[in-house]
Amino acid sequence: MPRPGIELGSLVQFTIMQSAVSRNMVESLAVPTFRVGYSIITDALDALYKKIKLKGVTMTTLLTKATDLALVKHPVVNSSCRDGKNFTYDSSINIAVAVAIDDGLITPVLQDADKVDIYSLSRKWKELVDKVRAKQLQPHEYSTGTFTLSNVGMFDVDCFDAILPPGTGGIMAVGASQPTVVGAKEGRIGMKNQMKVNVTADHRVMYGADLASFLQTLDKIIEDPKDLTL
Incomplete structure (x- = not known):
């Protein structure tokens, strides 16, 4: 069923937002990218979330x-190439998080995410989301990301690829965390909550080993998330 107000067969002009998204997507085609996926057990993260969500912490901010803790240890994954000749190890870790809006998406940025605690980060995220809903987000609040996170797990999507901004x-x-039959190191089989993540990266700047190492670090952080609340 089409959405109310949609006239099937009609020619629809892009909105300003859709035009901006279109330009970015076409521009992204000029960048040689590659993808690396990883499966992460989330039982400990899920338990932590249940424990602190009443304090305003969301899964997005976790x-x-x-x-950001993984990026601190792998600065090449937080680097960027803008002219095709040089790349920059960005001095700040600014995590842009994709948010769906009418006729498009926008990426509010949690700036210097590594320098604030999880509770301050959650308050800042709420402020940004409120600005998105009120259409008051300023350019510097959505255009300064150094690494992007796209999470559609809330829609029960288990795996997808994202286009590099x-x-x-x-x-x-990031896909949904789902009960999965997994094998333990001692040879036993058990049920664990597992999510799949896929990183799309600029191949001019980093290589498969860089992403594999980054994802191994992320896996360790999520499977033992005590450092997330420090």
Whole structure:
């Protein structure tokens, strides 16, 4: 069923937002990208979330914090190439988080995510989301990301690929955490909550081993998330 107000067969002009998204997507095609996926057990993260969500902490901010802690240890994944000749190890870790809006999406940025605690990060995220809903987000609040996080797990999507935003080195697509039969190191089989993440990256700046190492670090942080609340 089409959405109310949609006239099937009609020619629809892009909105300003859709035009901006279109330009960015076309520009992204000029960047040689590659993708690396990883499966992460989330039982400990899920338990932590249940424990602190009443304090205003969202799963988005927990994933953001885990990502920024991993980026601290892998600065090449937080780097960017803008002219095709040089790349920059960005001095700030600014996590842009994709948010769906009418006729498009926008990426509010949690700036210097590695320098604030999870509770301050959650308050800042709420402020940004409120600005998005009120259409009051300022350009510097959505255009300064150094790494992007796209999470559609709330829609029960288990795995997807994301398109690299121009001017950044990487974007991570996060799927839903789902009960999965997994094998333990001692040879036993058990049920664990597991999510799949896929990172799309600029191949001019980083290589498969860089992303593999980053994802191994992220896996360790999420499977033992005590550092997320420090």
